[in-house]
Amino acid sequence: MASKTFARTLRTASKQKATVPAISRRTFVSAVATRPLVAASRSSLAPPSQQQTRGVKTVDFAGVKETVYEREDWPREKLLEYFKNDTLALIGYGSQGHGQGLNLRDNGLNVIVGVRKNGASWKEAEQDGWIPGKNLFDVDEAISKGTIVMNLLSDAAQSETWPAIKPQLTKGKTLYFSHGFSPVFKDLTKVEVPTDIDVILVAPKGSGRTVRSLFREGRGINSSVAVYQDVTGKAEEKAVALGVAVGSGYLYKTTFEKEVYSDLYGERGCLMGGIHGMFLAQYEVLRERGHSPSEAFNETVEEATQSLYPLIGANGMDWMYAACSTTARRGAIDWSGRFKDTLKPVFNDLYDSVRNGSETKRSLEYNSQPDYREKYEKELEEIRNLEIWRAGKAVRSLRPENQ
Ligand SMILES: NC(=O)c1ccc[n+]([C@@H]2O[C@H](COP(=O)([O-])OP(=O)(O)OC[C@H]3O[C@@H](n4cnc5c(N)ncnc54)[C@H](OP(=O)(O)O)[C@@H]3O)[C@@H](O)[C@H]2O)c1
Numbered sequence: 001m002a003s004k005t006f007a008r009t010l011r012t013a014s015k016q017k018a019t020v021p022a023i024s025r026r027t028f029v030s031a032v033a034t035r036p037l038v039a040a041s042r043s044s045l046a047p048p049s050q051q052q053t054r055g056v057k058t059v060d061f062a063g064v065k066e067t068v069y070e071r072e073d074w075p076r077e078k079l080l081e082y083f084k085n086d087t088l089a090l091i092g093y094g095s096q097g098h099g100q101g102l103n104l105r106d107n108g109l110n111v112i113v114g115v116r117k118n119g120a121s122w123k124e125a126e127q128d129g130w131i132p133g134k135n136l137f138d139v140d141e142a143i144s145k146g147t148i149v150m151n152l153l154s155d156a157a158q159s160e161t162w163p164a165i166k167p168q169l170t171k172g173k174t175l176y177f178s179h180g181f182s183p184v185f186k187d188l189t190k191v192e193v194p195t196d197i198d199v200i201l202v203a204p205k206g207s208g209r210t211v212r213s214l215f216r217e218g219r220g221i222n223s224s225v226a227v228y229q230d231v232t233g234k235a236e237e238k239a240v241a242l243g244v245a246v247g248s249g250y251l252y253k254t255t256f257e258k259e260v261y262s263d264l265y266g267e268r269g270c271l272m273g274g275i276h277g278m279f280l281a282q283y284e285v286l287r288e289r290g291h292s293p294s295e296a297f298n299e300t301v302e303e304a305t306q307s308l309y310p311l312i313g314a315n316g317m318d319w320m321y322a323a324c325s326t327t328a329r330r331g332a333i334d335w336s337g338r339f340k341d342t343l344k345p346v347f348n349d350l351y352d353s354v355r356n357g358s359e360t361k362r363s364l365e366y367n368s369q370p371d372y373r374e375k376y377e378k379e380l381e382e383i384r385n386l387e388i389w390r391a392g393k394a395v396r397s398l399r400p401e402n403q
Helices: 004-018 028-033 076-082 095-106 120-127 139-145 155-168 208-216 235-245 256-268 273-288 293-315 317-323 326-355 358-367 372-384 387-397
Strands: 050-053 056-061 064-070 088-091 111-114 148-151 174-177 198-204 221-229 248-253
Touching: 064 235, 076 235, 088 095, 088 139, 095 111, 095 120, 095 198, 095 208, 111 139, 139 155, 148 155, 148 235, 155 358, 174 235, 198 208, 198 235, 198 248, 198 256, 208 221, 221 235, 221 256, 235 248, 256 273, 256 326, 256 358, 273 293, 273 326, 273 387, 293 317, 293 387, 317 326, 326 358, 358 372, 372 387
Parallel strands: 088 111, 088 148, 148 174, 174 198, 221 248
Antiparallel strands: 050 056, 056 064, 064 248, 198 221
């Protein structure tokens, strides 16, 4: 898809983007107001209405009022004061452990890492400057030292290790998760939390690598924040403060249930599973109808990820339709309804499968097998060897930055 209008609009958009100042302390209003103005109606330019009190905002998202917390209300000095008597024991050093742990450390908080001594994470933590005996311990020792226990083990490992961890979560400690998985599906995971501790959640909406890279750029990732159990009356405030400390910019209030349902659903749908299925279907039809691998790949993945999706992310779908040729606009608007109607029953099946625990059961059973890494590697190898992704490798090698 290409047109003069499209190219011109892209140039306008990139010029406008270039004038946006560094976003380190950008407010919600300015973030919304820096949207490129192309083809937008006056009403769509109005920032969402909001009422602000210290520490909490009510933001009107398309007519529904929701609570959002922001980083601006938790400057570093306030965080240091708030957690001055706490030891944050971060258990697990995968993607989130790495991102959240390094951000906490850079924020100056008293954070220690707990991982098993013979595992890959121990070596990774050492490479990131965590020192054995000082701020790197095995899991049990870290939990015993922590006042706030941040359970960032894999979801399957949270269930496996729970019988050993639970007795160490004594009164006065706080239990933190980045996914509602373990407590919400407690019938399957057996993670029944002690009744005398605060249980909170901060779930960054992105990979731990992005949690880290946005923090280093002086920005923050969007996160969900929730309380499962509030014994002290301070659970929500603590969750928000921790959310900011680990690198969140905005924290959207939700519940453990809503977080886990939407997260499992999204990653199986538009974020990965669904989009991969759609890429494969479109690519295969193009190939079966005589198009070359490069043409099929460019028209399916390359143009999507390199041009259109970032623009949709920056400006919305209405903007994208307005920015493309009239030919593309007519066809895309017409076909979107048929895709939606065809896919909606699949999404409903998926939501049911999440809600009734089937996805959790599958994940626990599969990811608890001793050879789960090898099995995944075999599946990934098969995906890597699909023609579409081999073609993609060749296409990417021609990008200017890879020459
Ligand atoms: N990844 C994301 O993008 C993302 C985003 C938001 C929320 N979350 C949530 O954040 C939490 C952590 O996820 P993650 O992706 O960062 O980590 P992960 O890759 O799922 O888990 C890795 C950690 O679990 C440890 N582990 C695995 N099996 C273990 C066992 N039997 N005993 C002790 N440790 C074990 C690993 O240690 P070894 O190296 O020793 O095996 C490693 O430190 C999860 O609740 C996840 O749902 C993840």
